[in-house]
Amino acid sequence: MSRVPYPTELSWGDVDPASHPFDPDAVAQVVHSLGPARRVPSRTDPDIDLTRVNWAHEVAKPWSDAMTYALVEHYGQWAAGWRWSNGEGDVDGGPVGSWCCGSHSITTPQQTLGRVVAALCEWRDWLERLVEWFEAYPLNPETLAADRILWESAARNVILHVADWTGAESGWYGHCQQVLGWFLTYWGVAPETAENLVRQAVGGRFKSWTAPDTVLAADIAERLVGPLRPEDTRWFPESGELPDHLERWLVVRESVPWPEDEGSADNGPVAPARDGAVEEFRFFDAAVDAARAAGLLAALELVRADAARGATLDFELIRGWQQHILGTPEPPSLRTHPAFAKGGAERYGIGPDTRARLDACLAQATDGRLSLAARAARAHLDVCFFHPFDDGNARAALLTLLFVLARESVTLDSVLLIRRFSHRADDPQDALGLCGSVKFHIEQSRGALAQPVVQWSSSG
Structure with a gap:
């Protein structure tokens, strides 16, 4: 998954x-x-x-x-x-x-x-x-012009309900904005459009530890509903097949201002006392399933051996790791049907040239013009959005990132920020965010003091 x-x-x-x-x-x-x-x-x-x-x-x-x-x-x-x-x-x-x-x-x-x-x-x-x-407020996009006040009343009450239920404590407004987006989506507004409308309507006026008064809630509701026009398909699109998010990623991939290699004196091997990937697999994954953790550890050992021998990063190499990840008798094949992720919100197409395009992207992980963090992050996202296997793609993406680092003798003392957050195929900022997380972990690992490794038992 x-x-x-x-x-x-x-x-x-x-x-x-x-x-x-x-x-x-x-x-x-x-x-x-x-x-x-x-x-x-x-x-x-x-x-x-x-x-x-x-x-x-x-x-x-x-x-x-x-x-x-x-x-x-x-x-x-x-x-x-x-x-x-x-x-x-x-x-x-x-x-x-x-x-x-x-x-x-x-x-x-x-x-x-x-x-x-x-x-x-x-x-x-x-x-x-x-x-x-x-x-409680049955709404209909087709009658929005006549029922605009009803839409505004519903949005205002949603704001007040969320503030009350969360106690308007630290960070409550983040969930409130999310719920407003859900509200618009529930009544037919396109999800990305709903998110943008909410951001513009709120405009940073919600604050932690401060419940909104009815005047502020009403003003935000009015600004939220104001731009909506039922005849505008930007707001209420006809249902249809999801776009191909692999194609979207390949467009975004070329537009991202990937950080360049600055030739810093800090470049070079990184060997912290604690191996973050090993600890992650031995505790987090072992807590989910002992066999899963054993498969990841075996795959990680192969990843580092492949990096040490100078193996070429391509689909054939990754499927060898994936055999250990999934515990299959043979290395898995490339998927043959469109794939879905993020609860069905993203769809990745498949074609006769998918494998060749993936290999071409992965080959760019040796591009020395870019920083190591950028190359590792981009390869990780390539595997995520090409989604080459029927299962285990997130794990394959992480191992790909670790392989790119291992080729330059870099080990991380943590993979927390890399593994805990998902990324959208069509958002350049998400790509840069992952790049920043990888850079942070490299720098943290380079400067980490020697610490004892906690040994976790997969049997409890």
């Missing part, structure tokens, strides 16, 4: 309760059956030296991330919001009160899993309440 989305990235299609069946009576059984439930971390674990390990960042957060991954695999993308807590929790400004953050919410296994169950049910209840609020 693709990378788990950050809650702020969830679209209405991802979370719409009508599209995602849910049985609240079965949640406890499901949560207790998941891999992370068998490995709830403890501050009393003798293998963890709390004087030298940041428990919240290096233990609690990876476990919470692993639980999110497992919930999303079982329920779908919408479940990623289960820990979107009020105020300054794991994710600021959400509607969930049953979970704060790993530091405070992870205690005994029984209490911790109970909080996961309660938080997931609370998040689902919130989504169902949103539908009720949306439906």
Whole structure:
């Protein structure tokens, strides 16, 4: 499956309760059956030296991330919001009160899993309440001109409901803007258009720890609805097949101002005391599934051996790694049908020249005119959006990035920012954002002090 989305990235299609069946009576059984439930971390674990390990960042957060991954695999993308807590929790400004953050919410296994169950049910209840609020004002794009006041009233009430439910605490406005986008999408506005309309209407006027008064809410609602014209297909497009996001990526790829190699004296091998990829696989992936972690570790060993022997980066090389990732008897073949990701929001086409085009893109990872971070990030995104396999593409993309780094003897002490965020095929800023994350991790790894490696057991 693709990378788990950050809650702020969830679209209405991802979370719409009508599209995602849910049985609240079965949640406890499901949560207790998941891999992370068998490995709830403890501050009393003798293998963890709390004087030298940041428990919240290096233990609690990876476990919470692993639980999110497992919930999303079982329920779908919408479940990623289960820990979107009020105020300054794991994710600021959400509607969930049953979970704060790993530091405070992870205690005994029984209490911790109970909080996961309660938080997931609370998040689902919130989504169902949103539908009720949306439906409280039945809207129709065809009669928008006559019912504009009704649209504005509905939007205003959505703002006030979100402010009330989140307590208007730290970062609440981010979710409020997201919900306004969901509201417009629910009633037929194109998702990207809805996002832009919300951004323009709000204009930075929401603030943390400050609930909007009715005057501000009404003004934002008026600005939100004002540009809409029912006859304009920019707002209300006819339904049809998704565009080919692989083709969009190839256009964006050429427009991104990729950072150039500055010939810095800081270039050169990086060998931190802690191997971030190994730790990630041994804890995060092992918490999801022990076989998954073993496959990734075997693939990583092959990646580094291939880098050391100067192997050419192409589809044939990657499919050799993918055999270990998926645990298949033979290396997997190139997919033969269009692929979908991000809950169906992106579609990647397939053609007779797809493999050749992928190989041509990957060959550019040796372009010394660009910085190492840029080359690694671009190769990662190439694999993401060519989406060459039927499964495991996000893992293949990460290994591709690590291969590009390994060819220049660079090891990262963390892959957190690289792995936890998804990226859109048609947004140049997302590409630059990943590039910045890779650069940050390289610099952090280069300057990291020697730290002990925490050894995690895949058997718990």
